[in-house]
Amino acid sequence: MENTANSSFLRQSSENKPLEELLAAPTTNGKTTIHDIVKPVFPNAADSDYANAQQREQALNSIGKARLQLGKTYLPIINGEYTNTAQIVDSVNPSNPKEVVGKIGLISVEQAEHAIKAAKAAFPGWKKTPVRERTAILRKAADLMEKRRHELTAWMVLEVGKPLNQCNAEVSEAIDFCRYYADEMERLDMGYKYDTAGETDRYSYQPRGISLVISPWNFPLAIPTGMTVSSLVTGNCTLLKPAETSSVIASKIAEILVEAGFPKGVFQFVPGKGSSVGDFMVKHPDVNSITFTGSQEVGCHIYAEAAILRPGQKHLKRVIAEMGGKNAIIVDESADLDQAVAGVVYSAFGYSGQKCSACSRVVVSAPIYDAFVERLVEATRSLNIGDAEKPSTQVGPVIDDKAQKRIQEYIAKGKREAKVAIEMTAPEDGYFVGPVVFKDVSPNATIAQEEIFGPVLAVMKAQNFTEALEIANGTNFALTGGLYSRTPSHIERAKAEFEVGNIYINRGITGAIVSRQPFGGFKLSGVGSKAGGPDYLLQFLEPRTITENVQRQGFAPIEGVDS
Numbered sequence: 001m002e003n004t005a006n007s008s009f010l011r012q013s014s015e016n017k018p019l020e021e022l023l024a025a026p027t028t029n030g031k032t033t034i035h036d037i038v039k040p041v042f043p044n045a046a047d048s049d050y051a052n053a054q055q056r057e058q059a060l061n062s063i064g065k066a067r068l069q070l071g072k073t074y075l076p077i078i079n080g081e082y083t084n085t086a087q088i089v090d091s092v093n094p095s096n097p098k099e100v101v102g103k104i105g106l107i108s109v110e111q112a113e114h115a116i117k118a119a120k121a122a123f124p125g126w127k128k129t130p131v132r133e134r135t136a137i138l139r140k141a142a143d144l145m146e147k148r149r150h151e152l153t154a155w156m157v158l159e160v161g162k163p164l165n166q167c168n169a170e171v172s173e174a175i176d177f178c179r180y181y182a183d184e185m186e187r188l189d190m191g192y193k194y195d196t197a198g199e200t201d202r203y204s205y206q207p208r209g210i211s212l213v214i215s216p217w218n219f220p221l222a223i224p225t226g227m228t229v230s231s232l233v234t235g236n237c238t239l240l241k242p243a244e245t246s247s248v249i250a251s252k253i254a255e256i257l258v259e260a261g262f263p264k265g266v267f268q269f270v271p272g273k274g275s276s277v278g279d280f281m282v283k284h285p286d287v288n289s290i291t292f293t294g295s296q297e298v299g300c301h302i303y304a305e306a307a308i309l310r311p312g313q314k315h316l317k318r319v320i321a322e323m324g325g326k327n328a329i330i331v332d333e334s335a336d337l338d339q340a341v342a343g344v345v346y347s348a349f350g351y352s353g354q355k356c357s358a359c360s361r362v363v364v365s366a367p368i369y370d371a372f373v374e375r376l377v378e379a380t381r382s383l384n385i386g387d388a389e390k391p392s393t394q395v396g397p398v399i400d401d402k403a404q405k406r407i408q409e410y411i412a413k414g415k416r417e418a419k420v421a422i423e424m425t426a427p428e429d430g431y432f433v434g435p436v437v438f439k440d441v442s443p444n445a446t447i448a449q450e451e452i453f454g455p456v457l458a459v460m461k462a463q464n465f466t467e468a469l470e471i472a473n474g475t476n477f478a479l480t481g482g483l484y485s486r487t488p489s490h491i492e493r494a495k496a497e498f499e500v501g502n503i504y505i506n507r508g509i510t511g512a513i514v515s516r517q518p519f520g521g522f523k524l525s526g527v528g529s530k531a532g533g534p535d536y537l538l539q540f541l542e543p544r545t546i547t548e549n550v551q552r553q554g555f556a557p558i559e560g561v562d563s
Contacts, residue, residue, distance in 0.1 A: 042183065042515035045142075045175040047168045048149060056391070059164060062150035063389055066158055074251040075105040076271055079118035080264020083111065091248050094161035094397040094431045095387040101159045102248035107272040109280050115268045116286050119210045119237035122265030127207050127235050131189040134233050135182035141229065141260035142178035145171060152221055152252060159248050160220050161388040161397040161431070162351055169511065170222045174253075176514035177226035177532065184537050185233045198551040205541040207235030208318060209288035212281050214274070214302070216293045217399055218354045218453075220246035225253055226514075226531055227291045227320075232257075232267060234540040236289065239268045241278055243294075245399055247271045274298070282306060285313035289540060291320045293356075296451070296524055299323035303527070320528035320539050324451045325479025325521060327509060328361040328472040330494065332465055333368050335484035336506075337375060343484065343508040344457075345379045349435045350510055352398050353455040357480040357502070357510045357519070361441075361448055362459045363468045369461045373439050376459070377422045380435050385426050395424075397431040398454055404431045407454030410447060414438045414456065417445040421459065443471045451477070465490050473499045479521035482509040501525065 050056045075082040085105035093099040107115070145152065152174075153167035162170070191204035211231040215224030224242055231238040242250030254269035272278060282290055282305050292302050299321040306317040329347065331340045347359035364372050388396035398404050411423075411433075418441040424434030435455040441448050448458045462468035472481060481500035485491055491505055501521035502512060512519040518533025520526060529535035 042176075042180055044513055044515065045146065045172040045179075047172050048153075050165060050168070050391070058150050059153055059168070060391070062154040063157055066151065066154040070158075071100050071103065073103040073105065074248055074271075076107050076111065076115075077254055077258065077267075077269040078107070078111060078115045079268065080258075083107070085111070089244060091159055091245060092400075093158050094399055095389065096430055097401070099158075101155075102251075104244065104247040104251075104271050106244075107270050107277055109277055112270060112272065112277050112281050113284075115239055115270050116210060116281065116284055118265040119239060119268065120286055122263065123207075123209060123237045126237055126263065126266045129235070131185055131233075131235075134235065135186055137261040138178045138182040138229050138233050141256050142175045142182075144256045144260060145175050145178070145225075148252075148256070152249070155249050155252055156220060157388050160217055160246050160399060162220075163388050163393050163396050164391060166351055167221075170219060173219075173222035173514060174225040177222065178229050180514050180532060181226075181230045181233050181537060184534065188537060188541070198549065200546075200548045200550055202546045204544055204546070205234075205538075206544060208540060208542055209236060209315070210286055211236040211238045211289040211291065211540065212287050213238060213240045214278060214282075214290065214292045214294065215240065215242045215246075215250065217243035217246035218351070218356070219293075220249040221253065223293050223531075224250055227293070228253070228257070228267070230537055231289065231291065231540050232262060234537050236540055237266050237268075239270045239281065241270050241272060241274075241281065244271070244273075279305070283308070283310060285310040287317065288315055289318040289320070291528075293322040294324075296323040299526065318539060322356065322520060322526040322528070322531070323524060324356045324453070325477040325500075325525050326361065326449065326451050326475040327357060327359050327477070327480045327482075327500070328363055328475075329359050329482035329484065329509060330462075330465075330468045330472055330498075331362060331364045331368070331372055332468065332483070332485045332487060332490055333365040334486040334490070335365075335368070336486065337368065337372060339506060340484035341372070341375045341379050343482070343506075344376060345383070347482065347508040347510050348457045349380070349383060349395050349455050350508075352395055352433065353435075353457075354398060354403075354453055355510050357512065358453075359482065359509055360452060360457060361472070362457065363462050363471045364459060365465070365468065366461050366463050373421055373437075373459055376437060380422050380424065380437055383424065383435060385424060385432065385434055387427075387430070395435060395455060398433050400431055403454065404433055407433050407452060407456060410450070410452045410454070410456055411436050414441075414445075414447040414458070417442065417447060418458070443474055449475055465493065469493065469497050473497075476524040477521065478523035479525035480504065480509045482507070499523070501530065 048055045087106040156167040194201040213227045385395045418438040421437040421439040423436045426432035426434035439459045441458040480502045482504045483494045514532035518530035520530035
């Protein structure tokens with residue numbers, strides 16, 4: 001192939017070109033960019049390049065600047081005003097729990113009622129606000145996030161213990177959500193025209209009303225941003241209730257959305273206890289939509305409560321719920337093991353396995369099982385475990401002491417059910433859990449069926465590809481899955497038979513990109529359309545059809561007609 005390319009060294013050397021010309025460094029054409037050559041449907045935001053010393057220094061300096069603000073109090077925003085609360089809780093650094101990142105004001109039920117009333121009052125005006133004005137606010141929010149990129153990464157490192165490079169990608173995802181949903185709303189605002197002779201038939205959309213967003217801590221910037229701005233741009237007044245352990249970051253989102261221009265009452269920041277305030281807002285008759293990302297237990301509770309028609313309620317509530325997974329990667333006998341091992345390790349242990357898309361099961365073909373496990377163990381052994389602030393860290397802490405204890409309990413169960421292939425030690429200061437790989441795991445074992453949400457990986461053996469698919473599909477979840485294979489028939493079968501919302505072939509299974517890889521699953525992984533995809537905004541809208549007979553016999557006079 002090299003010899004046949006017109007641009008190849010060998011081809012050009014046969015054309016008697018001077019040696020200096022053949023060996024000259026390639027030159028760039030300053031008039032064109034990659035977007036002139038490859039025009040993507042949606043141009044995603046670019047991550048910072050930490051190989052660039054200046055950008056790396058900026059990121060590390062931002063962590064130092066954030067440290068100067070540790071312990072600051074962050075209050076709710078209700079009807080455009082920062083509001084004092086009776087209850088204040090600490091949000092701590094999971095790498096060093098003695099370090100208080102911020103103090104969070106939690107709203108009461110009475111304050112939640114006030115926020116919902118403010119949203120109800122603001123809704124008629126926001127509903128009538130032209131779509132172009134709403135989308136302009138989203139695009140300004142995206143620009144503000146880009147401007148504050150290093151600051152936002154710093155707060156994520158400190159509050160949720162996410163390694164720096166993964167925080168960087170998350171800022172890009174949040175920016176993409178703002179810009180993509182702005183584009184999508186402008187597309188939907190055009191509506192559809194199905195006119196025929198003598199009749200106009202128009203199909204359009206209107207907002208649903210008041211929207212409650214209940215966001216998780218594991219993607220503390222991207223997911224709450226995406227859920228919130230999708231609701232806002234479609235014309236819904238929106239209340240953001242973040243996870244308690246990531247409320248400092250959520251307050252930064254709130255600052256940006258207010259600065260971008262969302263009016264008072266239209267967007268409100270309402271941190272509070274899920275069991276009391278969250279439950280109250282879910283049940284409230286004036287709330288039209290609930291968007292949730294979190295555990296299956298909480299998601300199912302919300303789904304059940306939202307289905308009950310309350311006194312005074314004149315609508316059925318829409319629930320969008322993403323509830324995790326038990327994600328598997330299949331590695332068959334034709335796989336490139338170098339590629340497979342690297343992809344499995346990153347997918348399983350990136351952010352300590354605390355991604356809903358993380359790999360927690362590996363199903364390996366019997367002929368290569370032992371070789372794969374041996375190489376997987378050595379790759380896991382090479383991981384750096386420690387403070388998320390250090391650039392060398394690959395596996396940081398888990399989110400809090402409850403998560404640490406729960407994961408340790410699952411590890412104890414795993415030791416009774418299977419064999420430990422490797423168990424890494426972890427620092428004692430902080431909420432750390434060293435990565436653990438279990439081998440010879442039964443497909444029905446607890447660690448192969450229940451979502452652990454930590455750095456625990458179960459490796460299983462399959463005698464053939466059919467059995468591998470059966471094992472991979474043998475859980476209650478259907479979120480993400482992966483396949484490493486160089487066998488075309490296996491790849492085609494996986495595309496058709498692997499029961500997951502997102503399947504990744506010959507690459508890692510985490511890190512979905514807005515527009516390119518819309519994200520979401522089915523079965524008990526959740527309900528609703530994929531985030532970052534062309535159907536997502538429809539969930540926040542009510543469609544309307546307006547048909548008019550235009551074959552009237554004249555028109556009523558303007559004067560004397562009731563207006």
